[in-house]
Amino acid sequence: MDFETIKATLLSEIEQLEGSLQIISRRIKEGNAIGSHTNVDASKINNLIGKYQLLMAMSNEVTEVTEQIK
Numbered sequence: 001m002d003f004e005t006i007k008a009t010l011l012s013e014i015e016q017l018e019g020s021l022q023i024i025s026r027r028i029k030e031g032n033a034i035g036s037h038t039n040v041d042a043s044k045i046n047n048l049i050g051k052y053q054l055l056m057a058m059s060n061e062v063t064e065v066t067e068q069i070k
Contacts, residue, residue: 010055
């Protein structure tokens with residue numbers, strides 16, 4: 001999997017998670033039940049963090065190689 005594919009996948013998953021968190025936040029503010037369809041699994045958040053860390057490591061490697069070429 002290349003850098004751009006991982007980046008696009010990660011951003012998409014973050015946007016989906018953000019949408020769920022916004023729904024949860026709105027419902028809590030309104031005093032309504034959160035609802036099971038907005039359930040946010042901690043393992044999903046941990047998975048996103050791992051992917052983000054991988055993306056940052058890949059980005060650093062790309063930057064180092066680019067600077068060595070210059």
